[in-house]
Amino acid sequence: MRDYIQNYDENKDLILDVFLSGGIAAYPTDTIFGLGVDALNPEAVKSLYYLKQRPEKLPFSILFPHVENILEIVDVSGKCRDFLTSVFPGPVTAVLPLKDPRYFSSGFLSDEYTGFRIPDHPFCRWLSHNYENPVITTSANPSGSVPLLSLQEIENLYQDRVDLYIDDPADGFSRSNLPSTIFKISRDDKISILREGQIPGEELLERFFKISRDQ
Template sequence: MDLIDKAVSILMHDGLVVYPTETVYGLGADAFSDEAILHVYEAKQRPISMPVSIAVSDFEMLCAVAHVRPGMQDFIQAFLPGPVTVILPARNSVPAILTGGTGLIGIRIPSHERALELIERFDAPITATSANLHGSKEPQTPDECTVPRELLIDGGRLPGIPSTVVDLAERRIIRKGAEAGKVEQYLSSL
C-alpha cells in the first residue's frame, strides 16, 4: 500500500492526515464526516464557532459543495488551483459545523501534486486548515506540524505563506497571503 492509499484509508475511517500544499501543511479529514471534523477542532484546539475551509480537486467538486454565482467562475478559473481560498455560499451537503453557522464555506483547489492526488483518490473534499495548534505559526516543515494525526505526508520545506482568502460574494479580501497583490489587482478591475 503506497502512502496516498494509506492516507485515503485513514480519511475513510475519520482519521487525520497532515499533507503538503503550495503554502503550508494542511490538516486533512473527511469534510462530510461530523466525527472527523470534530477531531480536527480537537486536534487544533480551535473554537468550534470558527469555520474550517475545505480542499477539493477540481471545479466540478467545488460546484458540488458551493453555489457559484455568475461572475464568480471567472475569478475561480483565474486563481485556482493555487494559493487562494474562495468563500462561497455552501450547499446543504456541507456540514454546518464547517461554516461556523455562516452558511458560507472556504474552498481551495491546491496546486501541490500530493495534495491533489490525495483529494482525487479520496474522491471527496477534505478539510484544509493548517496543521498547527490554533493561533500558532503555520507549519512550513514536518517538524512544525504540532497537531495529533495518524499520518504525515512529507513534502519537505514549504513556502510558509498562507493562502489569500477572498469572499467572492462581497468581492473583498478577508486575509492577505500568497498572491494577494494579483488578487487585489483582479478585484479592482471588476
C-alpha cells in the same frame, strides 16, 4: 501509533485508510503544511477542532479537485465564476456562498458560506481526485499561532494525536512561510480580503475588478 511516509505514491492505500477510519493526516500543499480529515465524518471533524484548539463557530475549508466542482454548488455570478477560474488552482482560499447550506452534513459549517481550496500541488490533486468524500484542509498550526514550517515541527507538537505524517522532500512547494490568501465573495458580488497570504490581496482585487470591467 502514528505513521510517517516520505513517498505518498507508494502508500496510497494507507493514506486512504487513514481518512476512511476518521484519522487526521498532516500533508504538503502549495503553501504551508496542512491538516486534513474526512469532511463528512463528524467525529473526525470534532477531533480536528480539538487538536487545533479552534472555535467551532469558525468553519474549515474544503479541498476540491476542480473549480468546476466548486461552481456546481456555490451561488455566484458569471464574472465571479470567471475570476475563480483564473485563480484556481493556486495558493488562495475562496470563501463562497453555497446554493444549499445543507450540502455538507457533518455540521462544521457555521453559516451559508464555506471556504474552498484547490492547491497547485500533486499530493492535494491526487487526494481530492481519489478520496470518495470531500476533505477538510487547514493549516497545521494551532488556531491563532504562527505557521509551522516543517513536518518535523508538526510532529514534535502533535506526536500521536496526528495519525499520519506525509512528507515529500522533492516537492519544493511546502517550504513557504506564507499561508494561502483568503478572500470572500458575497451573493451580491462584493469581494473582500480576509487574510493576506502568498498572493497579495491587492493583486487579487485588481484581477477581480478587471474581469468585472471587461464583462
